[in-house]
Amino acid sequence: MRFMVALAIVSSFVLPLxxxxxxxxxxxxxxxSERATKxxxxxxxxxxxxxxxxxxxxxxxNQIRQDIQRERLFAPRPLPPVSxxxxxxxxxxx
Numbered sequence: 001m002r003f004m005v006a007l008a009i010v011s012s013f014v015l016p017l018x019x020x021x022x023x024x025x026x027x028x029x030x031x032x033s034e035r036a037t038k039x040x041x042x043x044x045x046x047x048x049x050x051x052x053x054x055x056x057x058x059x060x061x062n063q064i065r066q067d068i069q070r071e072r073l074f075a076p077r078p079l080p081p082v083s084x085x086x087x088x089x090x091x092x093x094x
Contacts, residue, residue, distance in 0.1 A: 030038075
């Protein structure tokens with residue numbers, strides 16, 4: 001008799017743990033408004049990423065333009081060739 005009572009008590013704890021509860025097998029449904037909100041937030045994040053990328057490209061382009069302008073402005077200009085045989089007009093000595 002004691003064995004049967006002990007077996008009943010143990011089985012009352014073990015059996016519920018071995019089978020999944022029916023309420024835990026399904027997740028709650030997502031409401032249409034919540035789904036729409038998630039879609040809108042996802043689109044906003046994507047748009048923000050695109051804006052950040054465009055801004056980065058614009059900054060890189062501006063930096064390249066500035067570098068090119070700086071090189072053109074400070075580039076050494078070639079001097080006109082000087083003939084060895086004659087002194088330029090108005091010079092004191094060669």
